[in-house]
Amino acid sequence: xxTNLKIDxxxxxxxxxxxxxxxxxxxxAWTFEDYGDEYRAFSDGTLGxxxxxxxxxxSADDGAPLVIFYADNLEEVQAAVLSAxxxxxxxxxxxxxxxRFQFADPHGNELAVWTHT
Numbered sequence: 561x562x563t564n565l566k567i568d569x570x571x572x573x574x575x576x577x578x579x580x581x582x583x584x585x586x587x588x589a590w591t592f593e594d595y596g597d598e599y600r601a602f603s604d605g606t607l608g609x610x611x612x613x614x615x616x617x618x619s620a621d622d623g624a625p626l627v628i629f630y631a632d633n634l635e636e637v638q639a640a641v642l643s644a645x646x647x648x649x650x651x652x653x654x655x656x657x658x659x660r661f662q663f664a665d666p667h668g669n670e671l672a673v674w675t676h677t
Contacts, residue, residue: 570607570627572669573614579666580611586644587637588629617668628672634659637673
């Protein structure tokens with residue numbers, strides 16, 4: 561059952577569904593369901609979303625919302641991102657209350673991962 565007025569679903573652009581699926585399965589253990597040539601849904605076990613076919617990219621510099629994951633071990637996730645074909649947009653940096661890094665998935669969508677200090 562959906563919880564009222566909570567973020568329930570996230571959609572991101574992608575032109576190569578197989579590449580983004582392989583990346584997110586490897587790094588975040590997401591599961592996927594194909595809905596034809598124009599859409600591929602994902603689930604992280606709690607939150608669902610999907611990739612729609614597009615050449616556009618989600619970038620914070622262009623004003624797109626920044627999706628931020630939490631991780632207990634930031635360095636481990638950063639290594640997994642690189643190993644799976646992602647690129648680091650902003651290396652690990654500190655901010656009041658924690659540390660984070662920002663990365664681009666194989667399509668070029670920018671996301672981030674943070675942890676407590």
